[in-house]
Amino acid sequence: MSTYPWAAALTNLWISAVVVVAIFAAALLVAVTVRKGRHDGIDVVWGGGFAIVAIVTVIVSAGSGDDWRRWLITALTVVWGLRLAIHIGRRNHGKPEDPRYVAIIKRAKGNPLLHIVRKVYLPQAVILWVVSLPVQLGQYGFADGALSVLVTVLGVLSWVVGFTFETVGDAQLAAFMADPSNKGQVMDRGLWRYTRHPNYFGDAAVWWGLTSLALHHGAGLIGLISAALMTWLLAKGTGAKLLESSIGRRRPGYVEYVQRTSGFIPLPPRKSIAKGSS
Template sequence: MTFDSSNFLAVTGLSLLAVVVLMAATAVVGARQGRVAVVDTTWGLGFVVVAVVAALVGDGAGWRRIALVVVVAAWGLRLAWHVTRRNAGKGEDPRYEEMLSKESGNPTAVAIRKVYLVQGLAVWFVSLPIQVSAASGPGIAWVAVLGLLLWAVGLTFEAVGDAQLKAFKADSSNKGKVMDRGLWSWTRHPNYFGDSCVWWGIYVVAASAWPGVLTVLSPVVMTYFLVFATGAKLLEKHMGERPGYAEYRERTSYFLPRPPKKA
């Protein structure tokens, strides 16, 4: 079986439509709640929706379609649940407050243009390896296995890092302190590093069959957002003034894990 371009067009078109519907529903919920931050929950769910559409509509290798929908659902549903619990009872995210404060006009219209539309397009573009894979032939199995192993490393980093940070914050004696234990002593952003590995792993699975290798810009874009745009860079700006963070930054790797420097 070779790549079916007409089937890919059906997969990518329906994926885009599904993401548009999901983001439109999120915009309605956000407007009613007065919180753009609801989109953070939708972010993970958007990829799950695309993976399900690709698995149902695609006519490529069945085992790979099933594998991808399973790993994407495991990652996306965990992330959505984690974000929902983290944001429960809180107000607007400072990032969105700052963004909306710089724009004139109706806040909902601004949010649709600057947040929901941008994130919807990002979900569709980053998930292109899944969409292409759904219309591709069997490919090379051992390459796909390597991709799944990389995905597993990423999910472990992300889930363990989030759990360690949650436990740290739950201890009242740590209030005002900088989390520098566990995975957080090896990298200042284990969750973002894990997220990057997840999407590079998914890309490798897709690259196991032609023309999945051509979707390399998708994990590149995701990594760029995680490292330089909306992820680690913004968090560093927010944390930079916290007491002890400058010292933590000196001894701990920014993104790629490595043993911490001695004080």
């Protein structure tokens, strides 16, 4: 295994940091000027930001890594990021501002704009850069042998599983929500029968796959922090936990759904727990 080109990779990291800052600064400018203080566009920027970082990296890393691996990582990241951005954009179109951002602004004790920058834009920019580390580091370094083949196969398989779960899960939920007869009901069909969050599980699997692709060299172990962070955010942080904090009050039957359905990893549904049982 060849020596890892740390100097080139570190240069890439500070370039990507500048790019991420520029992306979120542009998103803030659009939110304030074009969208008149509406900030849910940052959810679209999230997926698109990863795609941009991958493209920047494949350009900057030319000659510093295996071409096929560089383009594979870039392609998988761009496909995932653009799909997510387009899906969220379509989902939010024609709807009022996301209640989360309305609540954040209402809690502001000083300047509302500075408050949402500190609470939303800055944290998301930092998290995006950290989570994208395997996408960046994975495009550097040359490798051959069984290890390279193994991590590539495992990485692609994990990405395919994850991308399938989130794409199919989002499509199933969209079809369910589009049917007026399902208003106020709990989506417990298709993939949602086996996990309450197939889209979040899919995102996590995608990032474990991309992290695996970076393990052709020991430097890729740094990416394990990124995959773990993304998984925690989806399962316990701003993803599933935040979503479920109020949904039980809005949808009858959700408590029973929680009792029988896995919260994250897809599993066969449990038998319903009778009321009053311990």
